Amino acid sequence: MLKTLRAGDGASGVFLIVVGAIALAASTTIAAGAGGRLHPRTLPIAIGALLVLGGAWLIVRARSKQYQDQAIDWPDRAGWRNWYAALALMALYAALMQALGFITTTFIFIAAFIWYFGKFKPWVALAWGFGTVAFIYLLFIRLLQMELPAGWLAF
Amino acid sequence: MLAQGFASALSPINLLFALIGCIAGTLVGVLPGLGPTAAIAMLLPLTTMLPPAPAIIMMAAIYYGAMYGGSTTAILVNIPGEASSVPTAIDGYQLNQQGRGGPTLGISAITSFVAGTIGVVGLTFFAPLLSQVALAFGPPEYFALAFLGLSLIISLSGRALVKGILAAAFGLLTAMIGLDPLTGVARLTFGQPLLMAGIEFVPIIMGLFAISEVLLNVESSVRGILSDQKIEWLPSWQDLKETWAAMLRSGFLGFFMGLIPGCSPAVTSFMAYDMEKRFSKHPEKFGKGAMDAVAAVEGANNATASGGFVPLFSFGIPSGPALAVLLGGFMMYGLQPGPRLMTEQPQLLWTIIASMYIGNVMLLILNLPLVGVWARMALIPFPILGPLIVAFTFIGAYSLRFQMLDIWIVLLFGVIGYLMRKFGFPVAPMVLAAVLAKMLETALMQSLVISQGSALIFFTRPISVVFMIVALFFIARGVWLQIRTPAANIALESDV
């Protein structure tokens, strides 16, 4: 699927048309602002239209004969596995952050990432996780008094 | 006057606080997402304990110090902490991958020093002369400036012009989400209160660069960002010889742009990148690791930062959010920067200006040895560096507004950035457009109100007409080159 730039251009063209169409639809309902010469919806509509036209142009161009096609440098099967694993780890990290707290999730995320992707012993992963968390705690929470999500284990 | 200023800036307490400010500024600059604005605001309560000179010296040092540090992560791990270091990342990261991370960081520090000093010299000797520049810019001029900025999309897109324009349109669209900056009407929020605040461009940048970089790294068999090449630490004479002209040129450009309130270092650094590409003897190397590109960008954003002190000191007009907080610091002491302060409190003002010379020297001394420390970061194997990048990116994004939404935006744009690189869409135009969108729309609306709906206003005022003509020339030339070489506009994209 989408092995070449030709296919990629087609797909991105479709995506941009969809985004542009959504923007157009959402822009028509924008209310008029009080006393302005430029209606607040003018630019969003113009940009939505540009995206639709540009997306269509990408599709047309991708179908033309002159198009010099080129393979997209996708990862191999193992690469994809890693890719999904990394994205899933990051998404889990973000999803659990509020419930478990920033410190806890960061520790788990860093340790898990290093353990999964690195060829290290588990203690190396745990040590990095611990070290980072300690650094973050001291610098951001203690010194800069930043309000990071605390979660259950409120520090 | 300057001599007296130096005498008082060199007093132990003032030196100490300048140093603290420089260290804090470097730190704030290095940590992605954490900007000088928040750091200075956090220090405002300190003003109740300190006399004005050391407190303001420290706050100012944080501001210009952050510009030194901002390039570090951009060069080493392709994470520009703020929009102004996006063009740094383009070439800086390439150089780092070629094993030239150390010299690049060194050049960046030296450039920051040169440009920072140009800015302070300008501030010292020409502030009264140049202060009128700030007032010459009304809405039509800002629109013309933003339009000129947008025309840079053409050169930033390289050969992928259509894709660059579409990326920019997408960037503009994201910037439109939220309440209209002038009329406060909700746009593209789909009824979601969270979206009313709009989407900040910092999480977008972090996603496009940092997270997509992580995704690119894990897909190929896991490796370090730098494998086992020999690493140089400091720039050679050759590097200096190649970049000194770029430093000076962009230093002057940056300083002049800094005189215009509201022209952020982000805009200037893109302009400097483009300008240097036109001056350079090897424009084809831009985007693939040109040292002079890094020098141009760093010179521009540092000098813009110092240039912003001119309207601040001469009229009390802050150029951006960080200087607005600094102005707040002045006000906590009941001081109002402006012509009156120059005559009533010259001693204080000159002490602050003198401290900026000293601060720039401190920053250079501080940053050059740090280069060795930072450059080692590139040797950390990716499985360790990757999660650290993610964690610090998330902190940075979250700290902007303390909202989970910003973290999800980082992730979303991480995937978007990844796909853009695979499909050959240049990323830089999108960032540039997102940065310029507000200025463009606000100024357009204001100009049309003033002219009662006539677009002629942009062509009847001297400054704006020059900008408009230059912009139209760039656009026409870009389109012409594109048409003349049709084969080029098909595949092969520059990987910006």
Added chain:
Amino acid sequence: MKKTWLVVLGLSIVAVVIAACASEPPKPTEAPYPTKQITYMIPFDPGGQSDREARRQQPFLEKSLSQKIVIDYKVGGGGAVGWAELVRAKPDGYYIAGVNLPHIILQPLQQDTGYKTEQIVPVVFFQRTPLGLAVPANSPYKSLKEFIDAAKAKPESITVGGSGTFSGHHIATLRLQKIAGVKFNYVPFTGAAPQMTAVLGGHVNAVIANSDDLVKYKDQLRLLAMADADRFPLLPEMPTFKEQGVDMIEAIDRGVGVPVGTPDYVVKKLETAFLEIAKNPDIVADMKKQGFVPLAMGAAESKTHVEKMLATYKELVKDIK
């Protein structure tokens, strides 16, 4: 059959549990407050007027409430984003926010902003910035009369700059138009800095601006009229609108508020703490020096003040929409 029996049993257990929860005796009415840190949210950028005031109050509040006060920012939509957040917060007094008038009245009148004026309980208003009309120092208009006459002669030709639309500045311009029977060309800006830069550079003919900005730039401006009952102490040479026959009083008030439903004793406690600061002679003197009018409006007074303004503005806004 067995199954039905189980379901009935299950449902009755659920019902009993719910009933038990509902009939649980209410908590004692006056829990000690505050027992933990209080978040003081500012819906504007750090370094702005609201933030500076909060930073000034912070150490005093920490002393009198003997708890940590954390200043937090929820910026966006001219404050709307922060206030929408405030009314969603638990009304227990641990999440308080800076509130501005007329913002919290005008925004909900314009569109659905995620909060309503009535959902915010003002605790104390501590600062006022009257609005004034000014032109560049080299402007041809020497007085309010000349200015209005010029607008009469050429309607919509005179540009007046202010911050935002549907804002205090915009409303003041509209009110002046209505009273004087003229029409200006109102140019909105994104804040005080760009607005003042534009008038100093002569890009707009006049501005409606906050008193502290007028104090800042008084040397480069000609101050035509102040929209306050009396002359402003720091600008004694600036006449009021009233003196010149235009009965107009417009100001921006800053204070602190809590979500509706906050217990009275909590409001009382906060009110005492904030009023004490508002009456502190050092702070009063500082505010005056910086071009503000210090206020010390307690909770009851603040509430009537908001209600009165809401009624007035509802009338005025009909004209814009």
